[in-house]
Amino acid sequence: MEGRWRGISTVLVILAGLAASGSSYQIIEGPxxxxxxxxxxxxxxxxxxxxWRLIMWALNGTVVLSITPSEPIITNDRFTSASYEEGGNSISEMIIHDVQLRDAGHIKCSLQNSDRDASAFLSVQVMGALLIPGGNLVVAEDEPCNVTCHAWGWIPPPGISWDIGVPVSHSSYHSVPEPNNPQSAVSVLTLTPQGNGTLTCVATMKGLHAHKSVTVNLTVVQPPLGSIDKAGTSLPTWAIILLAVSFSLLLILIIVLIIIICCCCVSGREIKESSYQSEIRKSASVKTNKETFETNLESGSENLGYHSDEPRTAKLASFAPVSSESSVQEQHSSRQPYQGPDRRWWGPAGRPQVSFPVASPRTVRNVTLV
Incomplete structure (x- = not known):
């Protein structure tokens, strides 16, 4: 702080002396x-x-360095000076160390007690990052591929070029600023490789001989067997995706159909077995009823086919021979008699033809009249 105040005091003294002397001098050549x-x-x-007695350097209107014939007056360590003699004239050089982006602007050199000054413009460029996403690449031989190079944070955006160190049948590239980012650019290289090598993306500052580069290795492999390896004849990505989805849906449909067929077969088998068991039960029931019926017939306990039809019986009895009476009576006498009223049918001349007891419908067997 004391040095700064001492420098300012020295400048004021010099200015006062120059004002008193009234010397005149001029700038021969400006920055x-x-x-x-x-x-x-x-x-x-x-x-x-x-x-000359005092040279002043200003940056964007602010004095940052003052120089006297004896010594410079430094107020900021980033701004220093050097002095030279040439042809009887004095050359004052201002050096700006570690230039920042905010330093860009007007630089002015002026003399005390002179109405002339000289100015120049300082441009500051920023070298940003350079990157090829993915790093080293592996591609198929004789198949077109794209390689992208990104330049971020460059002021102004750089010019991008490619150094192709691989054998190719075709190559081209184009560079454009990135959308919504004027300080960045992107370059896309399209090539059809035929061998291994390197690819180098080079970004060059405009107006300067400064550049930055990034290099990746490119490895070429043979395309898979059965694949279409001619450029322009391979299926596009959307077609491959569509085929994959179609095969998946077809497989799912086949599985569903198989499940449905299996379920139908099992249901049909269960229905068939159920019908077969039902028929067996029905046959067994019919057989049991038949055996019961035959047993009842043999025992004479029941005549399910008997119907009471007295007029028809009387008519048949009128034509029966007399000898039938004794047969019927013998059969009647051999069984347990029914205690009921006797009924007789009278033929011509008042003679009885048939005489038998009236039995209950449950105890009468079928009787055949001859």
């Missing part, structure tokens, strides 16, 4: 425009005639 990278040095020269 020139310069373009530098951020972080580097910028140098500006100002040539003045003999007799």
């Amino acid at each position: 020139k425009n310069a373009t530098v990278l951020e972080g580097s040095e910028a140098r500006f020269n100002c040539t003045v005639s003999q007799g």
